[in-house]
Amino acid sequence: MIARTYTATTHGLEPVKIEVEVDSNRGTPTLVLIGLATKAVEESKERITSALINCGIRIRSRRTIVNLAPADIRKSSPTFELAIAIGMLKMYKEININTDDTIFFGELSLSGELKSIRGALPLVIAARQMGFKKVILPAANKKEVAIISGITIYPIKHLQDYLIFSKGGKPLVKLANKKFKPNHLIGDSTDFKDIYGQENVKRALTISAAGGHNVLLIGPPGAGKSLLAKAISSILPPLTEQEAIEVTTIYSISHNKITDLISCRPFRAPHHTTSYVGLIGGGRYLKPGEISLAHRGILFLDEFTEFDRHSLETLRQPLEDRTITIIRARGSVTYPAAFSLIVAANPCQCGWQGSLQKICRCSKFDLNRYQKKFSGPILDRIDLFVRVKPVNLKKISDFTSNNQSSSAQIRNQVSLARNIQIEYLAKINCTTNSELTAKQVQQKLKLSPAATQLLMKASINLNLTARGYFRLIKVAQTIANLNQKTRISKLHLAEALQYRQDNLF
Numbered sequence: 137m138i139a140r141t142y143t144a145t146t147h148g149l150e151p152v153k154i155e156v157e158v159d160s161n162r163g164t165p166t167l168v169l170i171g172l173a174t175k176a177v178e179e180s181k182e183r184i185t186s187a188l189i190n191c192g193i194r195i196r197s198r199r200t201i202v203n204l205a206p207a208d209i210r211k212s213s214p215t216f217e218l219a220i221a222i223g224m225l226k227m228y229k230e231i232n233i234n235t236d237d238t239i240f241f242g243e244l245s246l247s248g249e250l251k252s253i254r255g256a257l258p259l260v261i262a263a264r265q266m267g268f269k270k271v272i273l274p275a276a277n278k279k280e281v282a283i284i285s286g287i288t289i290y291p292i293k294h295l296q297d298y299l300i301f302s303k304g305g306k307p308l309v310k311l312a313n314k315k316f317k318p319n320h321l322i323g324d325s326t327d328f329k330d331i332y333g334q335e336n337v338k339r340a341l342t343i344s345a346a347g348g349h350n351v352l353l354i355g356p357p358g359a360g361k362s363l364l365a366k367a368i369s370s371i372l373p374p375l376t377e378q379e380a381i382e383v384t385t386i387y388s389i390s391h392n393k394i395t396d397l398i399s400c401r402p403f404r405a406p407h408h409t410t411s412y413v414g415l416i417g418g419g420r421y422l423k424p425g426e427i428s429l430a431h432r433g434i435l436f437l438d439e440f441t442e443f444d445r446h447s448l449e450t451l452r453q454p455l456e457d458r459t460i461t462i463i464r465a466r467g468s469v470t471y472p473a474a475f476s477l478i479v480a481a482n483p484c485q486c487g488w489q490g491s492l493q494k495i496c497r498c499s500k501f502d503l504n505r506y507q508k509k510f511s512g513p514i515l516d517r518i519d520l521f522v523r524v525k526p527v528n529l530k531k532i533s534d535f536t537s538n539n540q541s542s543s544a545q546i547r548n549q550v551s552l553a554r555n556i557q558i559e560y561l562a563k564i565n566c567t568t569n570s571e572l573t574a575k576q577v578q579q580k581l582k583l584s585p586a587a588t589q590l591l592m593k594a595s596i597n598l599n600l601t602a603r604g605y606f607r608l609i610k611v612a613q614t615i616a617n618l619n620q621k622t623r624i625s626k627l628h629l630a631e632a633l634q635y636r637q638d639n640l641f
């Protein structure tokens with residue numbers, strides 16, 4: 137008799153249902169795995185056999201064949217081990233209950249203990265979509281999936297637990313469903329009120345947080361560019377439930393071990409020596425890169441001019457489409473990559489161009505060469521250009537924590553501005569102004585007559601490109617939203633004009 141159990145895997149983020157068939161016949165006693173199993177899955181044979189023996193099961197001296205279907209999907213994860221072990225137990229008639237409405241996930245240790253798996257969250261969501269009623273998975277993954285309702289989840293620690301239950305022994309304990317709680321925990325980012333001065337930078341970061349705009353910070357070494365960029369985490373609104381699931385899914389399928397649902401917006405700051413695959417994604421196991429790990433959060437590139445040119449130019453697609461498609465010989469995968477980009481750089485090679493503290497030693501030729509290092513296509517997608525000046529030490533005594541807005545206050549402002557956007561953007565499936573296309577800007581955003589006049593004047597005087605023109609309107613719209621308005625006034629537009637590139641170089 138052929139025994140059958142179910143499990144699943146992910147190809148990129150796409151779930152694939154896997155049917156495990158177990159049969160045995162006369163022949164040399166061995167365990168054979170078929171169905172495009174990779175070396176990693178081949179090793180599972182030893183673990184499964186050992187786990188079964190350690191659970192007191194006698195391995196029959198017959199040839200056992202395990203087929204993983206569909207056979208055209210490469211199986212490279214040890215997540216199937218529990219389903220295979222249960223299939224063998226069914227074939228041995230050690231388990232006699234119907235498991236057709238149950239899906240099994242888990243990697244086995246030699247003793248039969250279950251180890252946590254990658255991708256638990258997307259796999260459980262997929263199992264529910266596939267119509268399964270019950271999920272059996274390792275107890276170590278339970279916090280990550282507790283938010284999922286509509287399917288009964290049984291976390292178990294040991295293969296023996298299921299064996300005992302199936303024989304009418306101790307029943308399995310259902311996982312209690314947990315309600316999603318938006319999280320304001322900010323980690324180790326600095327509070328805005330503890331950063332002295334820098335009002336123009338703080339304002340630009342507030343606009344970025346409110347409208348999802350990309351920022352370039354330019355300033356001499358030690359001016360506090362990275363400190364300021366990192367502080368943006370403290371003013372971002374918390375993730376919604378849907379966003380938290382999206383972010384956790386990416387971390388769950390990558391090699392990062394996660395223990396709980398991720399409810400804070402990610403802040404990723406890859407070093408400029410990070411490889412192309414590390415930044416963009418791909419590699420042998422098609423891992424998501426930093427740009428996907430920054431999904432729904434911030435990607436911060438410090439020392440922007442030092443990054444590999446090819447990697448930077450590839451950022452063009454995710455910055456436009458908010459996804460990245462990685463093409464490989466065996467097919468392509470698409471990962472989400474909807475991040476806000478913050479980049480920081482020195483103004484010139486020596487770092488002191490335009491500074492009052494030190495004299496810039498760069499020649500005109502040096503300056504030209506340095507500015508060429510800024511990737512054109514990326515600069516073209518920056519919404520806010522900001523100069524970061526070192527704070528005058530003599531003036532520090534003028535500042536006290538009391539006269540500066542705290543991150544909590546600014547976060548409140550940002551959340552209000554985002555709520556206004558959600559109202560007029562919900563219908564077109566956008567959440568922030570930065571996502572609007574040129575056509576949507578024309579349809580959705582309104583300017584006062586005085587603002588329209590200023591816009592006309594600016595586009596002639598500044599020789600605005602089409603992209604620059606629409607970017608200006610989007611930034612002005614976010615400024616209006618921060619003032620609790622939906623229509624752009626002349627003042628909003630005038631402020632947006634301050635963050636243009638030509639004010640910088």
Ligand SMILES: [Zn+2]
Pocket residue numbers: 484485486487488489496497498
């Ligand atoms: Zn210089």
